[in-house]
Amino acid sequence: MAQAADAISGGPAEALRRFLLQHGFDRAGFARAGPAAHAERLQEWLEAGHAGGMAYLARNAARRADPRRVVPGARTVIAVALHYRGKEARGAGPPEGGRAFISCYAQGQDYHRVLERRLLASCQALARAHPGHLFRYYADTGPVLERSWAEAAGIGWIGKNTCALDPERGSYFFIGTIITTLEIAPDPPSSNHCGACRLCIDACPTGALLEPYRLDSRRCISYLTIELRGPIPEALRPALGNMVFGCDLCQEACPFNRPDRLSGDGELAPREENLFPALESLAALDCEEKFRARFPRSAVRRARWSGFLRNLAVAMGNSGRKALIPLLERLAQGPAAAHQTVREAVAWAKARLNSG
Numbered sequence: 001m002a003q004a005a006d007a008i009s010g011g012p013a014e015a016l017r018r019f020l021l022q023h024g025f026d027r028a029g030f031a032r033a034g035p036a037a038h039a040e041r042l043q044e045w046l047e048a049g050h051a052g053g054m055a056y057l058a059r060n061a062a063r064r065a066d067p068r069r070v071v072p073g074a075r076t077v078i079a080v081a082l083h084y085r086g087k088e089a090r091g092a093g094p095p096e097g098g099r100a101f102i103s104c105y106a107q108g109q110d111y112h113r114v115l116e117r118r119l120l121a122s123c124q125a126l127a128r129a130h131p132g133h134l135f136r137y138y139a140d141t142g143p144v145l146e147r148s149w150a151e152a153a154g155i156g157w158i159g160k161n162t163c164a165l166d167p168e169r170g171s172y173f174f175i176g177t178i179i180t181t182l183e184i185a186p187d188p189p190s191s192n193h194c195g196a197c198r199l200c201i202d203a204c205p206t207g208a209l210l211e212p213y214r215l216d217s218r219r220c221i222s223y224l225t226i227e228l229r230g231p232i233p234e235a236l237r238p239a240l241g242n243m244v245f246g247c248d249l250c251q252e253a254c255p256f257n258r259p260d261r262l263s264g265d266g267e268l269a270p271r272e273e274n275l276f277p278a279l280e281s282l283a284a285l286d287c288e289e290k291f292r293a294r295f296p297r298s299a300v301r302r303a304r305w306s307g308f309l310r311n312l313a314v315a316m317g318n319s320g321r322k323a324l325i326p327l328l329e330r331l332a333q334g335p336a337a338a339h340q341t342v343r344e345a346v347a348w349a350k351a352r353l354n355s356g
């Protein structure tokens with residue numbers, strides 16, 4: 001590490017980029033710290049209610065809009081990309097009878113840990129090489145508009161599905177950012193290659209992409225299955241199909257996610273048991289301990305046990321398999337019965353299966 005730090009001390013942007021690529025990132029770019037491009041859209045998006053119940057996005061909107069409010073004296077935002085989807089990972093497909101779908105980004109170990117470990121190592125080395133400068137990193141959870149900075153730093157443009165896209169390798173990557181007081185020559189921002197395409201918008205089963213670049217979280221399956229604490233709106237439940245955690249459909253539809261070009265980081269490789277697990281096997285997670293043991297160090301835990309069972313009940317209801325009814329009944333009688341959202345989703349699923 002000390003050697004790497006020496007190699008970059010006082011080095012130009014290219015040396016810093018090489019350093020970050022050596023520290024486990026697939027792309028790295030630099031942007032001048034200042035108001036985030038499209039920051040005014042965040043405010044408008046929040047006011048329109050498109051954040052749903054994600055109140056934390058509104059709480060620190062002013063800081064999100066400008067990284068200099070996060071790190072006083074910040075001169076540069078470094079954006080890094082880490083690809084997670086390999087060729088071997090199976091993506092969202094048409095609902096398969098009896099099998100659940102867990103979004104690709106959550107099929108392996110929790111990406112926060114992997115990204116944060118690499119960002120921490122990078123920041124420690126950078127701080128040693130540039131005494132007196134601050135390097136503060138974020139991965140997902142910080143007050144940073146990460147996609148805007150990815151675009152500004154030239155590592156991917158924001159597509160009409162609102163995901164950041166690399167023209168060569170597509171959108172299945174995580175973004176990390178480092179806000180620093182160090183001045184680094186900025187890269188040109190990414191240019192947009194969406195053109196007249198609107199495949200992602202047409203592929204969205206719930207109409208969550210209201211128009212290009214505008215997502216209403218309240219209709220997005222990713223929000224409904226991960227962030228929402230409460231019942232999933234009934235009208236949207238059939239569209240969830242077999243998706244029990246997250247949704248990849250607007251990325252699957254994107255021509256830039258060409259299967260032959262996908263390659264994901266080894267540490268984020270999918271766990272076999274998370275590739276289309278049987279609904280029956282997930283229904284066996286009838287207490288919180290079993291859920292935690294089934295998903296160790298996993299992003300799936302974000303949904304919480306009760307939220308996951310709610311999603312599972314909806315997927316079981318959508319499966320068309322009446323044979324699952326006894327499993328649904330068992331779920332509603334076990335410890336999960338303490339959760340009104342689970343009880344209600346189970347009742348809905350049974351009614352749907354019985355009417356089919």
Ligand code: B12
Pocket residue numbers: 036037038039041042045054057103104105139140141142143144145146147148158161162163164165171172173174175176192212213214215217220222223226227245246247248250
């Ligand atoms: C809240 C959140 C969500 C919400 C809302 C998503 C959304 N589109 O805003 C929900 C729960 C729905 C969600 C879903 C997903 N998320 Co999310 N999410 C976030 C989080 C925490 C904040 C995003 C945010 O600020 N949204 C508010 C909106 C207004 O901002 P924005 O999406 O950045 O939108 C900008 C652009 O759309 C742009 N814009 C608006 N209009 C226009 C018009 C034009 C012409 C242009 C060019 C730009 C433009 O301005 C906006 C403000 O900068 C970020 C992490 C972070 N700190 O940034 C991860 C993050 C965006 N999520 C991520 C992922 C992986 C996902 C999912 C793929 C997970 C899944 N498989 O289920 C889905 C993708 C759904 C989708 N199509 O976006 C990754 C995205 C990586 C990438 N390559 O883009 C991030 C960056 C996390 C990370 N560190 O890697 N997510």
Ligand code: SF4
Pocket residue numbers: 161203204205206207208209215219220221222247248249250251
């Ligand atoms: S993640 Fe799924 S529900 Fe959300 S916008 Fe994309 S296709 Fe629509």
Ligand code: SF4
Pocket residue numbers: 159160161162165193194195197198199200201253254255256
């Ligand atoms: S599907 Fe088409 S419109 Fe949507 S992000 Fe990809 S290229 Fe852009």
